[in-house]
């Protein structure tokens with residue numbers, strides 16, 4: 001009887017990222033992994049320490065060599081990260097060695113399951129998208145699912161419900177500039193850029209200084225005030241730019257400035273250069289603004305005090321973290337706005353922790 005430490009998992013054919021991912025995760029939980037392939041792979045060999053060579057599955061000596069390796073290495077499980085080989089291995093092991101457990105779904109079956117889960121996720125959000133669109137033509141299920149999928153590939157702090165509400169409100173936004181204060185690595189900026197293009201609203205301006213000093217949350221509990229000090233802000237900045245590369249980039253510019261300096265640059269009314277060096281013209285009137293920068297009360301108050309002076313009639317404010325566990329800056333500013341400017345507000349609601357406010361026309 002093998003002990004858990006002796007029993008090993010064979011990854012075959014260990015030739016791709018899925019093999020490397022399994023190897024890394026298995027090693028971190030103390031599982032012994034043996035990698036094998038029919039072709040050389042220096043990356044896997046380096047990560048695994050050794051890459052055993054086996055014949056191709058259709059070669060006459062495959063079964064003999066495969067079982068010899070399995071027995072010599074105390075293999076009890078087999079992970080097969082290539083769909084065609086997985087299909088072969090399902091029958092092969094069932095007929096010849098049912099004691100070897102084939103673990104994990106076939107990669108193509110994993111993709112099919114992931115696609116179905118994504119469509120179910122988007123389907124759940126569609127009533128919210130349509131509700132927020134208020135009877136105007138909204139995104140289709142496929143579009144919403146596509147936006148969700150791409151947004152999910154980008155690290156960020158906007159959840160599904162907030163993104164769905166964003167998808168909806170653009171259907172009834174006026175024309176003008178789309179602005180985001182606080183972009184991190186671009187999850188919400190990607191969604192805003194897509195929606196601005198899809199509904200022909202206007203160009204996107206993102207503003208984020210990516211510095212530890214600006215990120216510090218002085219109003220939050222002491223343990224949380226400086227958790228962001230250790231972040232590598234050059235990586236966040238480069239990651240943001242990379243994440244937006246596949247999007248239409250002619251109608252987006254970024255200001256690597258704090259919100260206040262960003263507003264001064266925007267208010268000059270001159271074109272701002274896109275990441276590709278092309279001038280992006282802004283109308284000076286904002287159709288949709290997403291305020292998601294520093295959440296200290298003074299910072300949110302300043303963001304709203306500056307930028308909302310440019311919000312168009314019928315325009316939308318999205319004030320992030322109106323409901324927030326680590327402070328009440330956005331909530332206090334949002335509540336003051338709802339109270340003091342009630343007559344100018346057409347509608348307001350809270351969704352995905354953000355406050356959505358639409359001005360009257």
Ligand SMILES: C[S@@+](CC[C@H](N)C(=O)[O-])C[C@H]1O[C@@H](n2cnc3c(N)ncnc32)[C@H](O)[C@@H]1O
Nearest residue numbers: 156157158182184187188208214258259293294
């Ligand atoms: C909560 S994250 C933004 C998350 C992003 N909107 C998303 O959905 O993934 C906050 C961001 O605000 C930025 N920030 C902090 N202070 C700022 C300021 N004064 N002006 C603009 N951005 C600021 C930070 O650098 C950080 O990237």
